Structure formats: structure tokens, C-alpha cells
Amino acid sequence: MNKYILYVITLIFLSSMPLSGAVYKGQREFSKKCISCHSKPQEFISSLTIEQWEEQIGKDGEKLAKVHTSNEKAQESWKYFNSEKYKKKLKHLRDFLVEFAKDSGNVPTCN
Numbered sequence: 001m002n003k004y005i006l007y008v009i010t011l012i013f014l015s016s017m018p019l020s021g022a023v024y025k026g027q028r029e030f031s032k033k034c035i036s037c038h039s040k041p042q043e044f045i046s047s048l049t050i051e052q053w054e055e056q057i058g059k060d061g062e063k064l065a066k067v068h069t070s071n072e073k074a075q076e077s078w079k080y081f082n083s084e085k086y087k088k089k090l091k092h093l094r095d096f097l098v099e100f101a102k103d104s105g106n107v108p109t110c111n
């Protein structure tokens with residue numbers, strides 16, 4: 001392998017860092033806020049395609065919030081879905097969910 005190829009690989013690697021950073025933040029948010037009710041995140045997330053996730057989340061996350069705030073069983077999450085924090089973290093959460101969606105090609109195989 002020559003130096004040039006190594007250089008290109010390094011560049012590609014570095015440029016993918018910000019993305020994985022966002023995905024990581026989303027994963028942390030999911031473990032803090034969602035996992036108490038949606039255990040088995042792998043199964044849960046990879047059960048939907050990217051398009052289905054986008055649809056579930058909706059514009060500005062309104063749809064996802066509504067699924068919860070209109071459901072008695074999700075009462076514990078109402079405070080979170082009505083908070084500013086949810087709006088702020090939504091971008092990361094979305095990155096994370098879409099990253100591991102069914103058709104993303106990123107579903108971890110070793111579990």
C-alpha cells in the first residue's frame with residue numbers, strides 16, 4: 001500500500017468522525033431516555049427502515065412526541081417529550097436511529 005492511499009484513508013476516517021460523534025450522542029440519549037420502556041434497542045431500531053423512522057419522528061419530532069403524550073402507558077415520558085431538552089437532542093437521536101435502521105446496512109451483527 002503506498003503513502004497516497006494511506007493518506008486518503010486517513011482523510012476519510014477523520015471526516016467520518018463528526019458523524020459518529022452525533023450518533024454516539026444519540027445513543028447516549030436513547031440509553032438515558034428511551035431504554036426504560038424500549039428495551040432491546042437493537043431489535044427496536046432495526047425493526048423500522050430509515051423512511052419509517054423519519055416518518056415516526058415527524059417534523060421537529062412532533063409526531064414521536066404525540067405518540068407518547070397521547071398514550072397513558074407512556075406517561076412517564078410526557079415530561080421529557082414536552083421539554084426543550086427533547087427538541088435539542090432530537091437531531092442526535094434521529095442520527096442514531098437512522099444510522100441503525102433496518103436498511104442502513106449498519107446493523108451490528110455481533111450481539
Ligand code: HEC
Nearest residue numbers: 030033034035036037038056067068071073074075076077
Ligand atoms: C415511559 C415509557 C416510554 C418512554 C420513556 C419512551 N417510550 Fe416510546 N413508546 C412508549 C409506548 C407505551 C408506546 C406505544 C406502543 C404501543 O402502543 O404499543 C411507544 C411508542 C413508540 C414508537 C412508535 C412505534 C411503536 O413501537 O409503537 C416509537 C418510534 C418510540 N416509542 C420511540 C421512542 C423513543 C425514541 C424514545 C426516547 C426518546 C421513547 N420512545 C421513550 C413508551 C415509552
